[in-house]
Amino acid sequence: MLSVTWPFVLILLPLPLFFRQTKIVDQGGHLQLPGVSHSIKNHSQQTVKRSRKLYWIMWICLLCAVARPQWLGDPIELPSKGRDLMMAVDLSGSMQIEDMVIDGKIVDRFTLIQHVLADFIERRKGDRLGLILFADHAYLQAPLTQDRRSVAKFLTDAQIGLVGKQTAIGEAIALAVKRFEMVDESNRVLILLTDGSNNAGNIEPEMAAEIAAKRNITIYTVGVGAELLERRTIFGKERINPSMDLDETQLQKLADMTNGQYFRARNSEDLARIYQTIDTLEPVSRDQLSYRPKKELFYWPLLMSLLLSMLISAQQHFQAGLVLPAFKRGGKIV
Incomplete structure (x- = not known):
């Protein structure tokens, strides 16, 4: 049967909801490039929307790994x-x-x-x-x-x-x-x-x-x-x-x-x-005493979380590579 060593860790599941994304308002004194800033902002928002589900899955996997899931075998009797x-x-x-x-x-x-x-x-x-x-x-x-x-x-x-x-x-x-x-x-x-x-x-x-x-x-x-x-x-x-x-x-x-x-x-x-x-x-x-052999399973959700983090990072680098070359060609997005 499946068992969780530290199930109380799962109460942290809604923790990301308490962190709101803050907006930085430019009050002047900075160079503004018409079109480029707006395009980068749009790309940033699209990246967040596309990655939101991946972030949530990664967070769930991390919590599952920390909770230490284990597979308990059949009871074995020992004197x-x-x-x-x-x-x-x-x-x-x-x-x-x-x-x-x-x-x-x-x-x-x-x-x-x-x-x-x-x-x-x-x-x-x-x-x-x-x-x-x-x-x-x-x-x-x-x-x-x-x-x-x-x-x-x-x-x-x-x-x-x-x-x-x-x-x-x-x-x-x-x-x-x-x-x-x-x-x-x-x-x-x-x-x-x-x-x-x-x-x-x-x-x-x-x-x-x-x-x-x-x-x-x-x-x-x-x-x-x-x-x-x-x-x-x-x-x-x-x-x-x-x-x-x-x-x-x-x-x-x-x-x-x-x-x-x-x-x-x-x-x-x-x-x-x-x-x-x-x-x-x-x-x-x-x-007689009895014990149940345990097999650790935490490394599976931990591995999944690592793969998701690599996927999100690769996605962000790919999208950033689409914007920067356009910026170098005169500040216009084509």
């Missing part, structure tokens, strides 16, 4: 409150182990996390999401934001080995705590996904979790990796446990310290159920 949910994803070298399956196709662990986490991000409408990537050290890839599309894009663009080959779980937790301190109070949740144990960084995970507990941050830890993997060797098929490096005891402890939970993701179905469970434990806020 007034939401949870701050930070996701910390392991990018160590072991995440490239291919022991997961998506739609019958064998993929590595990180590809599975990207696939399932993208759907989780899409469902978290109303929450502020952030993304931390960690390996040798932890790095903030996306600050807390309601732009879920950007967070999903950052996750899609991430690559294994981008920040090293080891696993700095403690640094990931500490970085999340630091980022939570920079926002207002809210339900603070950290989802930490890893397939190994802490073997890098300059802070122990338990120490970081203790600080997180004091800051009322809930940590949900997720251990990723299959328990059985078959591979072919020169001696035949060999069965191994690809998740031997996963420290489930530590991940369980980190979750318990912060009133969270530990989950084990052995396949894509497990990981999908984990995210559904987290959705239940940490539901999105339902307090």
Whole structure:
């Protein structure tokens, strides 16, 4: 719908009627050229009559521009409150182990996390999401934001080995705590996904979790990796446990310290159920606010007013050019 920000400006519409055109009476002492002065006066009056309508249209356009017309779009609902949910994803070298399956196709662990986490991000409408990537050290890839599309894009663009080959779980937790301190109070949740144990960084995970507990941050830890993997060797098929490096005891402890939970993701179905469970434990806020997007329209009447002023000016110069050459030819209008 169309809206006007300052409609009171329109009361100035009849203002030009208060200004009367005054006539200057020559009382003598000036050179009078018979015929020329009369002709110029007639041309002047004709110009005023012809331009009067253009002046009025230009004045109306100017007032419309000053009144700031706007086009209001459809109402869009936004939550007034939401949870701050930070996701910390392991990018160590072991995440490239291919022991997961998506739609019958064998993929590595990180590809599975990207696939399932993208759907989780899409469902978290109303929450502020952030993304931390960690390996040798932890790095903030996306600050807390309601732009879920950007967070999903950052996750899609991430690559294994981008920040090293080891696993700095403690640094990931500490970085999340630091980022939570920079926002207002809210339900603070950290989802930490890893397939190994802490073997890098300059802070122990338990120490970081203790600080997180004091800051009322809930940590949900997720251990990723299959328990059985078959591979072919020169001696035949060999069965191994690809998740031997996963420290489930530590991940369980980190979750318990912060009133969270530990989950084990052995396949894509497990990981999908984990995210559904987290959705239940940490539901999105339902307090809604609405706003209507605005599109400014003032530049259209302003442009029209400018074009009219140029047209009036060109018209006056053209008519003046018809009189002056005649004046130069002896003071007679032909």
